[in-house]
Ligand code: NA
């Protein structure tokens with residue numbers, strides 16, 4: 018019984034999460050309780066030896082004396098510094114309506130062909146994704162701008178919602194991306210390598226999104242009818258000019274962030290600060306910058322950052338308890354014993370992450386589940402970057418899977434009342450299927466993506 | 470018989486080559502020699518997550534033992550700086566002789582006593598390489614503005630000569646060097662550098678000057694040590710000393726093997742030694758800095774003096790024995 | 801009395817949020833400055849580089865109490881969302897007392913000695929030109945976790961109020 022305490026703790030924690038108390042402190046609190054339980058035999062021994070109450074109490078809590086050291090390591094973990102900075106970039110882009118302008122211009126340009134609005138939403142999503150690293154901002158922007166337009170022109174509701182959720186979450190896999198930064202930190206892989214490796218798979222993903230929309234438009238033209246060209250006398254050239262103007266800011270940011278890394282101006286971490294300052298400069302050029310926007314963006318950034326790092330603190334306490342109670346050893350043994358060797362292990366890992374992704378989000382999975390799986394992957398000689406990209410692509414699905422997909426919440430929050438939750442759920446299904454297909458292709462044909 | 474369990478935290482990650490072998494080797498020997506009465510479990514950095522917290526954790530008794538390097542603690546106590554290696558200092562055999570016969574162990578005990586820690590030599594890497602450079606260093610002028618990842622005391626010397634020591638997380642080192650974010654970096658030596666791939670992007674591999682004899686350390690919490698029966702203390706002492714020696718030999722071997730591989734697999738690597746004027750300038754900067762550091766405490770002065778005196782004595786013999794022998798082969 | 805305590809705590813938590821927001825802006829420009837100085841002028845200051853993680857760490861640690869106050873933490877709300885105000889208050893009361901408070905208070909407690917050790921040794925950076933007085937940034941651990949505990953106390957008071965109102969109606 019006692020030897021399985023770590024494993025029991027794991028399931029108790031998952032059950033406790035369902036209560037709905039904040040994830041970070043659920044993990045931290047459960048860890049503390051189980052460390053105490055695991056100490057019982059030792060404490061009983063001390064009591065038999067006639068130790069004083071003070072000694073017993075201090076022994077009981079002693080494991081937590083490690084916490085400041087673990088927290089210090091997080092504080093000095095400069096890789097994760099990029100997380101708030103990329104969040105900030107996305108928020109500034111959204112607050113200054115630069116994202117909105119791009120969406121509107123692209124919609125006008127491509128809207129008049131069947132499926133055009135959906136495809137331009139995917140393209141805009143891709144552009145925004147390549148210039149920043151967050152999900153919320155793009156989904157909200159598109160939900161506010163693209164969705165009403167698509168609905169106005171009689172797009173199928175679930176198609177419209179699915180396209181927005183899927184393209185709005187692209188930011189998590191197309192570099193720069195928070196998921197990749199966190200995985201780089203957790204797995205000890207240079208973030209630059211991950212960014213490079215993620216380009217291929219994410220372009221395939223985008224390509225499949227577009228292919229799906231075109232295919233569906235071809236089979237069911239009524240799902241994505243063309244937008245009648247407005248007769249306001251604006252020429253096609255004017256639309257193109259406007260679209261070009263709107264595309265400059267995100268392209269510039271992509272240039273600043275990725276360009277500064279590849280030109281050796283900055284490390285990947287530092288590039289995020291260049292991007293943040295770049296976003297501010299753009300806001301200034303477009304006449305959108307003031308102190309209020311700077312402070313509000315910073316405050317919002319800090320809130321989301323605290324969310325992520327609170328979970329990281331809870332997770333570090335949890336994984337400490339997990340390893341000190343021997344849970345990691347048991348899981349390792351279990352995973353090593355899986356039939357099918359490497360492939361058996363990878364398929365199992367992907368299933369676990371996919372299923373957990375329905376209930377908890379990528380931060381918990383990255384901080385709690387991945388560190389449990391990774392030593393086994395390492396011992397089996399699985400290429401770290403391959404493993405990371407598999408996990409990242411898989412986590413991508415967790416943003417879309419009901420009931421807790423972040424993207425679903427964000428969209429529901431800004432969608433008009435005519436959109437039912439089921440429209441959104443139904444809409445994301447084909448895109449989840451596409452994501453799973455991409456994960457499978459990376460799993461079985463890593464060479465296609467240059468990952469082996 | 471009572472079984473004594475000791476928990477050891479090491480700075481290195483799991484499966485870290487050579488360094489990590491040293492702790493496993495020590496734990497296994499101690500267990501065998503004590504007929505199972507000493508059980509030492511080793512936690513790598515993936516478990517305790519605090520590679521540079523070893524000193525504090527052993528001091529506070531959260532871990533009974535540690536395996537790390539003394540110069541990491543110079544920010545906490547300057548007296549700990551001198552027990553790993555010093556630029557332009559002793560070679561490995563000279564330094565071992567100083568530790569065990571020249572008063573080094575006594576001085577190390579004095580330095581660690583006030584922290585309630587005992588420190589023992591924990592394995593030597595041998596002479597480390599001077600680092601990978603993207604451009605050739607021909608004059609002291611070439612060091613000016615050179616952005617180099619070189620931490621600690623050696624970094625201060627480079628800074629004195631006008632270089633810019635730069636902090637880069639180890640995960641970003643390769644990209645930073647590749648993209649000219651930095652111009653140079655020092656890592657360890659052929660045994661560990663090749664797996665980082667630096668040779669692909671920096672053609673010049675300079676011979677060493679700043680870490681001629683890097684000695685790791687075993688640490689033990691003094692209270693825990695005092696609780697051990699005398700025979701187990703002796704067993705532990707012997708296990709640590711043997712593990713340290715084993716690591717030195719292993720490092721030597723692996724370096725030789727890796728060097729050979731490097732020369733055949735990557736013939737384009739240009740192995741260089743800094744020209745004499747550059748070495749002299751670095752040495753002058755080093756001497757100045759050491760005088761400065763020695764002033765920071767009476768003990769530091771004592772250690773510096775002891776090392777200087779011993780080096781002087783031992784080097785005469787090194788010159789007559791090893792150097793003369795090697796030179797005579799060249800003639 | 802309790803209400804006044806709650807208001808007072810909320811003010812402190814809000815202040816943490818303001819400080820964190822300012823620290824973030826400083827962090828942004830700190831890194832920007834370091835990159836520009838290095839790339840354009842070949843000037844590197846290890847002190848400024850270390851300042852980056854000092855700002856970063858203080859920022860996210862102090863932001864957490866603020867996030868507790870604004871109820872901004874991630875929840876799995878499968879069950880939670882459907883609860884009445886009373887049900888939510890019960891979950892928050894129970895969670896804060898059993899999970900949050902013991903956890904953060906214990907870390908705050910061990911954080912004190914952690915920071916004191918650094919103070920006692922006069923610990924500073926080991927790198928050339930690095931920052932001295934490491935105890936200051938280490939002290940942010942006990943400080944911020946104590947603030948989290950305070951923010952937790954405010955959650956307890958708020959939950960109790962909701963539960964009491966429920967009794968009256
Ligand atoms: Na992105």
Ligand code: NA
Nearest residue numbers: 374415421422
């Ligand atoms: Na989900």
